[in-house]
Amino acid sequence: MKVYGHPASTCTRKLLCALAEKGVDYEFVLVDIMKGDQKSAEHLARHPFGVVPVLDDDGFVLYESRAILRYLNAKLGGLAPTDAKDLGVMEQWISVEQSYFSPPAMKAILEIFFSPMKGTTPDPDVIAKGKAEAAKALDVLDRALVGKEFLAGSFSIAEITYAPYFQYLFDTGLGDIVKERPNVAAWWSRISERPSWQKAIGKAR
Ligand SMILES: N[C@@H](CCC(=O)N[C@@H](CS)C(=O)NCC(=O)O)C(=O)O
Incomplete structure (x- = not known):
C-alpha cells in the first residue's frame, strides 16, 4: 500500500x-x-x-x-465492532467528531498554528470560541465514557478519528479542555499511549 x-x-x-x-x-x-x-x-x-x-x-x-x-x-478487519449496535455507536461518535468536535477545535488550533507564519498574533476571541464549541462535544463524550474504556466496546475507528485533533490541542497548548474532563482525559491517555498512535506521530517505529 x-x-x-x-x-x-x-x-x-x-x-x-x-x-x-x-x-x-x-x-x-x-x-x-x-x-x-x-x-x-x-x-x-x-x-x-x-x-x-x-x-x-x-x-x-x-x-x-x-x-x-x-x-x-x-x-x-479489527478496526470496528461487528455487533450491529456497537457498530452504530461507533458511527455515531465518528459523526459527532466530524460534525461538532473537530471543526471548532481546528479553528482554535489553526489560529495558533498559522498566526506566526502569517506574522500575526493569534486572535484570542477565535481561540476562545473554537475551544468553547469543541468543549461542548467533549462534555457529551465525557458523560458517554463513564465506566468505559473505549467508545464502542473496544478500540476502533472512532478513537482514531479523534486522536489527531486531541494531539494538536495539546501541541498548541489547548489541552486544558481535555484535562478538565476526567473520563475524556483517561480515554485520551489510553489512545495516545498506544504504539500505533506513537508511530503515527513519528515518536515510535
Ligand atoms: N475531508 C478530508 C480532509 C482532508 C484535509 O483537509 N487535508 C488537509 C491536511 S489534514 C490538507 O490536505 N490541507 C491542505 C489544503 O487544504 O490545501 C479527509 O478526511 O481526508
Missing part, C-alpha cells in the same frame, strides 16, 4: 495509526502541503479536491480519510 500524505496532517495521521494497528507495511509518499504540492496536477489526478491523504492499494485509489479507514477495516 502507498499513503500519499504529510506527516503533520491530521487526516494522514489517522491512516498511519490504522495501518500501524494492523501491522501493515506501506510506502509513504510525501505530498508537501506546506509547499502547495497538494494542488499539483499530479496530485489532483489522485485527489480532485487537492488535499491529503490518498491511499493507493495496488492500483485501487481512495481518498477521504474516514472512507479510507472504513475501507481498511473492510479489508483487514
Whole structure:
C-alpha cells in the first residue's frame, strides 16, 4: 500500500495509526502541503479536491480519510465492532467528531498554528470560541465514557478519528479542555499511549 500524505496532517495521521494497528507495511509518499504540492496536477489526478491523504492499494485509489479507514477495516478487519449496535455507536461518535468536535477545535488550533507564519498574533476571541464549541462535544463524550474504556466496546475507528485533533490541542497548548474532563482525559491517555498512535506521530517505529 502507498499513503500519499504529510506527516503533520491530521487526516494522514489517522491512516498511519490504522495501518500501524494492523501491522501493515506501506510506502509513504510525501505530498508537501506546506509547499502547495497538494494542488499539483499530479496530485489532483489522485485527489480532485487537492488535499491529503490518498491511499493507493495496488492500483485501487481512495481518498477521504474516514472512507479510507472504513475501507481498511473492510479489508483487514479489527478496526470496528461487528455487533450491529456497537457498530452504530461507533458511527455515531465518528459523526459527532466530524460534525461538532473537530471543526471548532481546528479553528482554535489553526489560529495558533498559522498566526506566526502569517506574522500575526493569534486572535484570542477565535481561540476562545473554537475551544468553547469543541468543549461542548467533549462534555457529551465525557458523560458517554463513564465506566468505559473505549467508545464502542473496544478500540476502533472512532478513537482514531479523534486522536489527531486531541494531539494538536495539546501541541498548541489547548489541552486544558481535555484535562478538565476526567473520563475524556483517561480515554485520551489510553489512545495516545498506544504504539500505533506513537508511530503515527513519528515518536515510535
Ligand atoms: N475531508 C478530508 C480532509 C482532508 C484535509 O483537509 N487535508 C488537509 C491536511 S489534514 C490538507 O490536505 N490541507 C491542505 C489544503 O487544504 O490545501 C479527509 O478526511 O481526508
